[in-house]
Amino acid sequence: MHHKTALVTGASSGIGRAIASQLVDAGAKVIGLCRDSSKLPAGVQALPCDLTDIQQIDAAFASIKHLDILVNNAGLALLSRISDGNPADWETMWRLNVQALTICSQKALALFPESGGQIVNTSSMSGHRVPATGGFYSPTKFAVRAISDALRSELRADDNPTRVATVSPGYVDTPLLDHYFKGREEQLAQTRQSIRMLQPDDVASAVLHILNTPLHVEITDIQMRSVDQKS
Numbered sequence: 001m002h003h004k005t006a007l008v009t010g011a012s013s014g015i016g017r018a019i020a021s022q023l024v025d026a027g028a029k030v031i032g033l034c035r036d037s038s039k040l041p042a043g044v045q046a047l048p049c050d051l052t053d054i055q056q057i058d059a060a061f062a063s064i065k066h067l068d069i070l071v072n073n074a075g076l077a078l079l080s081r082i083s084d085g086n087p088a089d090w091e092t093m094w095r096l097n098v099q100a101l102t103i104c105s106q107k108a109l110a111l112f113p114e115s116g117g118q119i120v121n122t123s124s125m126s127g128h129r130v131p132a133t134g135g136f137y138s139p140t141k142f143a144v145r146a147i148s149d150a151l152r153s154e155l156r157a158d159d160n161p162t163r164v165a166t167v168s169p170g171y172v173d174t175p176l177l178d179h180y181f182k183g184r185e186e187q188l189a190q191t192r193q194s195i196r197m198l199q200p201d202d203v204a205s206a207v208l209h210i211l212n213t214p215l216h217v218e219i220t221d222i223q224m225r226s227v228d229q230k231s
């Protein structure tokens, strides 16, 4: 990872923080995009930005000269049902989980070297099957996989060697679960007791594996979950 520059979105917490830390340890120059830069790990250059605001994304990318790696990790899992959820929650998740990821990908392509860069998008097991409580979150994670596949096809058609991967974890013990289980705190406590959840570093190690593969290898998706998670 020496001589590589990586941008990690959502680097201030959970999975993104672990990815940023592991990239720093591997010798990369790491730019951490998030709203609260005070929580970034040591060695990460802060890029403050609210990804739900397109103008802020434009301004953030305007300050970057070169990139080799983009990890589109920032995401939010609000508990918001299709049948009676709040459309404002759907919009927030759409803007962050889908729209921002797509815009950041497009902007990163212009900053990658001619020899190609790497994009890793954080999807979810909820992007592979719809949990009963998945609400609008699950469709945003299906969209992440579809966008990744669409972009990969476009790049191959254009003879662009940039590689695109997704990583799809089950439960990971991060603050995101507090939103997802809002109003179901007892169920979250039970789940934490009954399942040895993935830790952020478990997912980060999978991302580093993707990033360390030889240039001719393109991993398209890693699905991973705790051995205790039944679905």
Ligand SMILES: NC(=O)c1ccc[n+]([C@@H]2O[C@H](COP(=O)([O-])OP(=O)(O)OC[C@H]3O[C@@H](n4cnc5c(N)ncnc54)[C@H](OP(=O)(O)O)[C@@H]3O)[C@@H](O)[C@H]2O)c1
Pocket (backbone or CB within 6 Å): 009, 010, 011, 012, 013, 014, 015, 016, 033, 034, 035, 036, 037, 049, 050, 051, 052, 073, 074, 075, 076, 077, 096, 122, 123, 124, 125, 168, 169, 170, 171, 172, 173, 174, 175, 176, 177
């Ligand atoms: N935890 C799980 O069980 C799980 C499972 C599967 C997939 N995932 C996916 O993994 C990714 C990371 O989740 P996590 O569990 O690590 O969550 P987390 O600990 O809550 O971290 C979310 C990160 O996203 C950033 N973020 C949130 N809103 C933002 C905004 N408007 N603009 C810029 N950054 C924003 C946060 O930074 P600031 O607050 O500083 O802006 C934070 O760094 C998400 O895409 C999530 O869907 C999580």
